[in-house]
Amino acid sequence: MTVLVDCQGLTKHFGHKAVLQQLDLQIHAGAPIALVGANGAGKTTLLSVLCGYIQPDQGRVQVLGHQAGSPALSGRLGALPQDAQFDPDFGLARQLHWLARLQGMSAAKSRQETERVLALVDLTAEAGSKVVQLSHGMRKRLAIAQALLGEPELVLLDEPTAGLDPLHAKALRDCIQQLSAHCTFVISSHNLFELEQLCGTVLMLEQGQIRQQVAQVSEAGVLRLQLCQENYQPLLPLLQQLPGLVSFLIVSKLQLELRYDAARVADFDVQLLQLLHQQDIDYRQLSRGPSLEQQLFQSGS
Missing domain, CATH: 3.40.50.300 (P-loop containing nucleotide triphosphate hydrolases)
Known part of the structure; x- marks a missing residue:
């Protein structure tokens, strides 16, 4: 190199x-x-x-x-x-x-x-x-x-x-x-x-x-969902019904972190996007892995 x-x-x-x-x-x-x-x-x-x-x-x-x-x-x-x-x-x-x-x-x-x-x-x-x-x-x-x-x-x-x-x-x-x-x-x-x-x-x-x-390597099995509105409560029970979901974390008022079994459900991100569309829920961004902010400032905490 x-x-x-x-x-x-x-x-x-x-x-x-x-x-x-x-x-x-x-x-x-x-x-x-x-x-x-x-x-x-x-x-x-x-x-x-x-x-x-x-x-x-x-x-x-x-x-x-x-x-x-x-x-x-x-x-x-x-x-x-x-x-x-x-x-x-x-x-x-x-x-x-x-x-x-x-x-x-x-x-x-x-x-x-x-x-x-x-x-x-x-x-x-x-x-x-x-x-x-x-x-x-x-x-x-x-x-x-x-x-x-x-x-x-x-x-x-x-x-x-x-x-x-x-x-x-x-x-x-x-x-x-x-x-x-x-x-x-x-x-x-x-x-x-x-x-x-x-x-x-x-x-x-x-x-x-x-x-x-x-x-910066995307972490398989972790998705970060950035929403447009704070009212995500109706979405939570629907997320729990998605095949392969392991857990989710409310990172902030507008951001959720979802962990899933990537080996069992390779298209989890597609299913999540379909769910958002069906429920007419707007989002700003869907990305993989922990945020750069988390990697830089939480790794030592």
């Missing part, structure tokens, strides 16, 4: 505060990887070190086989910084074209790439607009577009959907899933639901070190 990122003993201080402390980390090519942690845990600092924006005080950092910040990574590593800024008085397409040229693309290839990434983030119609004319969400989508220039092998995204409306946040998630066949994404976010939908592995950063790694 290809190693994209290799950190050993990574340490970074700001004044007397150690933000990263002897951090060891390897990231392999594959499904998107989530980076989670409390504010101040070191997520943005780690991504900044990997991009070469800041230098570590100690340790070894290699990205795609090169030292972080190496010119050899141009076009191979894409990044969305937390507070990405553009020249407010230049057009979107002009700025992306210039950034593509800095990666070494020809003029024709730069124009082609600019059109491609603007389409990915639904900004084609604003290609000639100046950045100062854009809303906050549009500026965020522009920043994501620049991270995708050149079809990089590794893309680091710091809070990619913060400030996006629900429609464009979903469109970005769909885009990431589509591009993941050829690119590995590392996504820092506080949105656990979003990360749960996207990521195969979750890294939890705490006090400057990777404290926990969770592989």
Whole structure:
């Protein structure tokens, strides 16, 4: 398996505060990887070190086989910084074209790439607009577009959907899933639901070190049902009649967890959906396995 990122003993201080402390980390090519942690845990600092924006005080950092910040990574590593800024008085397409040229693309290839990434983030119609004319969400989508220039092998995204409306946040998630066949994404976010939908592995950063790694593998025999209304009481006796049901747990006012005998009833999820339809009960989501929140914060309790 290809190693994209290799950190050993990574340490970074700001004044007397150690933000990263002897951090060891390897990231392999594959499904998107989530980076989670409390504010101040070191997520943005780690991504900044990997991009070469800041230098570590100690340790070894290699990205795609090169030292972080190496010119050899141009076009191979894409990044969305937390507070990405553009020249407010230049057009979107002009700025992306210039950034593509800095990666070494020809003029024709730069124009082609600019059109491609603007389409990915639904900004084609604003290609000639100046950045100062854009809303906050549009500026965020522009920043994501620049991270995708050149079809990089590794893309680091710091809070990619913060400030996006629900429609464009979903469109970005769909885009990431589509591009993941050829690119590995590392996504820092506080949105656990979003990360749960996207990521195969979750890294939890705490006090400057990777404290926990969770592989997102669906657990056979466990379903989570998210309802639209709190009045689920009439549903409970009907659930108990479903073949294969072992138990159910009321997780919250809108969420139930159902455990069933997957070996005996392989289509339990289908039967559950048929029941909901017959009873005209609306639901928001049906998913397998324990939630990411439960895996991260209840495993040690």
